Amino acid sequence: MTRFTRWTALTVAAALLTAGCSGGSSGDDGKSGGTALDWKRCASSEGGPAPGGDWQCATLQVPLDWSKPDGDTIGLALIRAKATGDDRLGSLLFNFGGPGGSGVSTMPSYADAASELRERYDLVSWDPRGVAGSEGIRCRDDKAIQAAEASVDGTPDTPSEERAFLEDAADFGKGCQEAAGKLMAHVSTTDTARDMDRIRQALGDDGLNYFGISYGTELGGVYAHLFPKKVGRMTLDAVVDPSADTMGHAKNQTRGFQLALDNYLKSTGRDPEAGSREIAALLDRIDARPLPTSTSGRKLTQSLALTGIVLPLYSKDRWPALTSALEAAEEGDGSELLALADGYNERDASGHYGTMTHSQRVISCLDDRQRPTVAETKELLPQFEEISPVFGSFLGWDTAGWCHDWPVPGQHDTPEVSAPGAAPILVVGNTGDPATPYEGARRMADELGKDVGVVLTWKGEGHGAYGSGSDCVDSAVNAYLLDGTVPEDGKVCS
Template sequence: MDTRRLFRISATALVAAGLLLSGCSSDSASGAGTGTRTGAGSTAEQAALKKFYGQKLAWRSCGAAGFDCATMKAPLDYAKPDGTEISLAVARKKATGPGKRLGSLQVNPGGPGGSAIGYLQAYAGIGYPAPVRARYDMVAVDPRGVADSEPVECLTGKEMDAYTQVDQTPDDPREETLLTTSFKKFAAGCEKRSAKILPHVSTVDAARDMDIFRAALGDKKLTYVGASYGTFLGATYAELFPGNTGRLVLDGAMDPSLPARELNRDQTAGFETAFTSFAADCVKRKDCPLGTKSVADVGARMKAFFTALDAKPVATGESRRLTESLATTGVIAAMYDESTWPQLREALTTAMAGDGSALLSLADSYYERDGDGTYANLMFANSAVNCLDLPPAFSGPAEVTAALPSFEQASPVFGEGLAWASLNCAYWPTKATGTAHRIEAKGAAPIVVVGTTRDPATPYKWAVSLADQLSSATLLTYDGDGHTAYGRGSDCIDTAINTYLLEGTPPKPATKCS
């Protein structure tokens, strides 16, 4: 169960979400470093970046639904822009009309490690509200290290299968060693297969790539919708380029001021909040496999089931068995979207009867594992970005052990496993380049921050905090379940965001939707 700091819309939740694509090139785009507060580099470095900002994208058709794709160049190392170049995959779907085109709308679905192009083509470019798609070219760039943009690679499919089954609630020193060894093997695999790109996949790097993409599209300002981790990416962009920010929607917000351990503990509490909501719904239903006595009893039964799997995994009809770690990941995957709760009840029912295949399928969707045993690079990129953005949550097993009570207080159901999962970055081969800090983005245009009150992956208090930090932000609240809010069924949320994107008018302060 490697769920450490995975701020994303999961594969299951993506089915209920929707988002967007891109535009044309002109000489009106701002040049390198315009409006930059940090990260622009010296005058010589800015001059060297001009070739990237001035590049023309060679679009080609890539799909029956009217999508275009291209390759964008960026420097591997922004401190050495005359050095090695990398290729980033970009895509668009042109505005459909009617109405005057408003420019390009960049999107990012989170992760880190989620493919923005995959999100665009599967959901955004066809599922976003029609008035938005009519006025904007819907565009996306796969962040460096992700999917088709110099992807980070770490383990083979078989190695990843073994990694996901390692016991992440160790009961003795031997099991602790097995767990730490698995983290070390994962990190070593990333270094072996991705040494060139590994030091250059930070969120700051990705935000700077977004500004090059903005310029290559011919847009003076960035219009952007970022979900989950995509909110951190968007906030980082606003910090680096406040003068280039246009209309930014940050949905399912992260809090950039928190260090890794506190982020992980807060997210652990978020999953407990979501599970409590699931449990409250479950006890009302005759098919609840965890009983109908009380919410507390559901939690106790869930934990007992995990403990039983730790001792004896369940058959799945294939060589892999349903271990405690895989079962926990499957349950967590279903917490991202309340529409998955019926599927989770059925999967738990069959697993408790000796067939773990349905719960294993939920875990596989979370890890983006295909039926042939291959994995997308989501988890590889996720670790690479997280471990570069912040110093590790823990330096070793002793620190995890000391912190276990606070994690288990945050979540009696998930606390132990999520605490140990947070140890991964302790063995990372590349030292962190980022630090936790407040992001104010002074001088940026009005920004809309969206928070969901029972969001499992990005707790609501993070949205409150980010809206308070950003000097021009307005907080929009969704009183509900699931991860993120836009495009998930609330007319109130969708209307407020659509109005902002189309007219530039943010919602009134303290607006709350349900």
């Protein structure tokens, strides 16, 4: 469980609220196309607090297999807060990324950032199929996850470490298959895009108004391809490059994280090249001898250390925490980097892990047809390491292990997002984005097609642009979603 995720939710570093969808008093129903939503006050789940306020939850039944629409169904967990103003435009559906992120948990914590949008939209999100409250898939228990963290080397150096790396990958896939059953072959991005159109119908909207972040941008592009005439006002922020295959995504992310690390090092007055070499040397030392921590029985491995470095690169506000954690690690204490890694891996103080990475793996391995071999990965490792001495080997090896010996075949090399005839789609790219590098925004716009993709650029830092401190970005996005004002293609916010 050492993957740094091909795509990750914007709110990965946030403390998320956990909500269920049962109990409480009834709200009004949304009905369309024979589908009804019975909105009720959200209840807590897994011991977490309910979001409170006027948040409502519901469950929508959709076909398990979209090729058999009258067959078995699964329930999708939804959450909403109704528009606060009188001039309502409809619903605005959010996906915060992953794949595997829970919209039901994340939406309430994102509401402040979207407060202006809520004046005219019902804010709506959901747990996609295979995620959390929507038949969420857990491939391993907490004890097995922690054991793998301690024993599996994400950058194997010996034949025995390679065997353990691959055996662990295969074992994880078997666990997913046992947990998911028939659902395993029906959690693709295409399946979820079709679910989105059923959600649109249930909400009573003629067109889908949508805000996709990170992986949510790919999901939005696939929806636009399948249902171009149903696209309403759609914004894609922190954009996945739809033209990149498995190796391409891994290289893109290696470049993105190295760029973010360079910018971080510059902010501390250090030379990026020298600073990267020092961090790489620290990771090598940790690989040879994991660091002690203040958490009883746990040590900081190389893989956990790198995960701890990755998390603060998602937001400039967390750079001071990275400085402190690296200084402590240099002095032999791995506690702070371990705490950061635990935040990324959704591990709480009791040792319980969230399931985002489980769902992410099941979804992405069903999407991706490519299965790079160890030999292919080793051949390309020098290219990864040239891109980044810190992240290269980890993300290179990840391509071999992520879907190794996966129980179901993948569906495509790259997703289809062309959407001729769709309404304009606002594509927002951030030049300092570590997880979804800026170049993906232009490529998404190009693949959406002429007169469809409109690029808005922010010269900023962190994963995602909207709500990240740029009045220019926020004003342009709000004007588009609220008034239908499409900015000039190529507009730049600095």
